[in-house]
Amino acid sequence: DKFREGLTKTRDNFTTKMNDLIANYRTVDEEFFEELEEILFQADVGFDTVMKLVEELKMEVKRQNIKDTKDIRSVISQKLVEIYQGDEKFNNDITLQEEGLTVILFVGVNGVGKTTTIGKLAHSYKQDNKKVMLAAGDTFRAGAIEQLEVWGDRVGVDVIKHAEGSDPAAVMFDAVQSAKARKADILICDTAGRLQNKVNLMKELEKVKKVIEREIPGAPHEVLLALDATTGQNAMTQAKIFKEATNVTGIVLTKLDGTAKGGIVLAIKQELGIPVKLVGLGEKMDDLQPFDAEKYVYGLFA
Ligand code: GDP
Numbered sequence: 001d002k003f004r005e006g007l008t009k010t011r012d013n014f015t016t017k018m019n020d021l022i023a024n025y026r027t028v029d030e031e032f033f034e035e036l037e038e039i040l041f042q043a044d045v046g047f048d049t050v051m052k053l054v055e056e057l058k059m060e061v062k063r064q065n066i067k068d069t070k071d072i073r074s075v076i077s078q079k080l081v082e083i084y085q086g087d088e089k090f091n092n093d094i095t096l097q098e099e100g101l102t103v104i105l106f107v108g109v110n111g112v113g114k115t116t117t118i119g120k121l122a123h124s125y126k127q128d129n130k131k132v133m134l135a136a137g138d139t140f141r142a143g144a145i146e147q148l149e150v151w152g153d154r155v156g157v158d159v160i161k162h163a164e165g166s167d168p169a170a171v172m173f174d175a176v177q178s179a180k181a182r183k184a185d186i187l188i189c190d191t192a193g194r195l196q197n198k199v200n201l202m203k204e205l206e207k208v209k210k211v212i213e214r215e216i217p218g219a220p221h222e223v224l225l226a227l228d229a230t231t232g233q234n235a236m237t238q239a240k241i242f243k244e245a246t247n248v249t250g251i252v253l254t255k256l257d258g259t260a261k262g263g264i265v266l267a268i269k270q271e272l273g274i275p276v277k278l279v280g281l282g283e284k285m286d287d288l289q290p291f292d293a294e295k296y297v298y299g300l301f302a
Contacts (some may be wrong), residue, residue: 003281003296005285005291006256006263006281006282007119007281010259010261011257013091013260014039014043015300025069025236028066028185030067033096037152043262044232044262044264046264046271048270049267052270055078056083058071060079061075076301077247077298078265083270084297092275093232093277093290094224094277096221100119101185101186102219102221103189103212103220104189105191105209105212106191107205107223107225108227108252109238111228112193112226112235112238112254113280114190114193116151116254116280120155120280121156121288122155122188130159131158131182131185132150132155132181133158133160133178133182134152134175134188135175135176136148136161136162136171137171137189139164140165141193144190145164146275148161151228163271169210171207172208176216176219178210180215186286189208191204191205195238198241198245202246222250223247223248223249223250224251224252225252226244227251227268229255229258229265232264235253236271239272240276248286249274251275252277252288253278255280260302265293265296275291277293281290
């Protein structure tokens with residue numbers, strides 16, 4: 001199971017520490033909870049989530065009269081899933097239009113795995129017999145267009161591009177026209193990932209979105225923010241900036257296979273209120289998976 005495999009580092013980390021914790025503290029007491037908090041913090045689970053979890057665990061321990069630490073394991077998983085899911089109804093899936101073109105806009109800083117994710121996602125839709133096209137909207141970074149083309153060739157989908165340094169909004173206009181003319185089902189758009197100047201970032205994303213929206217009312221249907229799971233708090237800071245710059249509809253957490261601190265998935269949702277829709281679990285074409293909180297949490301603790 002890909003999902004399980006990709007989480008090996010995080011799982012080993014969690015399982016070892018949880019096993020030690022349960023072996024060391026046989027009875028559920030204040031010290032046990034403190035140690036548990038520490039383990040969760042170290043896995044980047046996030047302050048709010050940890051506090052909420054421990055508070056609810058304490059209530060549940062009282063309610064069920066749990067004394068033995070080994071009996072608390074399943075309660076932890078159950079509560080973490082509940083906390084992740086929350087009260088609000090989030091759309092955790094990527095919404096595809098029933099008819100006509102679906103436009104997915106990708107945002108995120110350079111190096112987080114945005115291009116790779118676009119390639120993987122294109123591949124996955126192609127496997128579902130969808131007609132997919134890519135738009136090379138990062139006209140700023142040298143090599144970005146070529147890199148997207150490499151993925152386009154690999155996956156077997158067309159890439160709409162202009163010259164390096166050209167106006168990304170013009171690329172998007174072209175891409176949407178072409179996608180409509182060729183009756184594509186899905187257009188996945190890359191964008192430049194400069195964070196140095198928030199005002200410029202905002203302006204560029206606004207302009208790009210406006211062009212797309214003018215051509216297809218209601219589009220872009222998804223704005224996915226790619227974040228690198230291995231960068232911890234840095235990823236969180238990026239997310240806050242992008243959240244201010246544009247209306248992010250979902251997170252793609254890349255390189256989750258490369259970290260033992262996979263708890264960041266939980267922190268992101270709790271701190272930003274944006275669902276993690278996809279996770280990257282490797283560098284290969286089929287290493288992209290929809291995020292399933294239950295599978296994830298139970299995979300770690302069970
Ligand atoms: P971009 O600058 O955001 O477009 O980043 P790239 O797509 O070029 O990816 C940067 C590096 O991260 C490349 O070496 C990718 O192979 C690698 N990468 C991307 N996603 C994943 C992932 O989910 N897991 C691992 N292990 N590596 C990844």
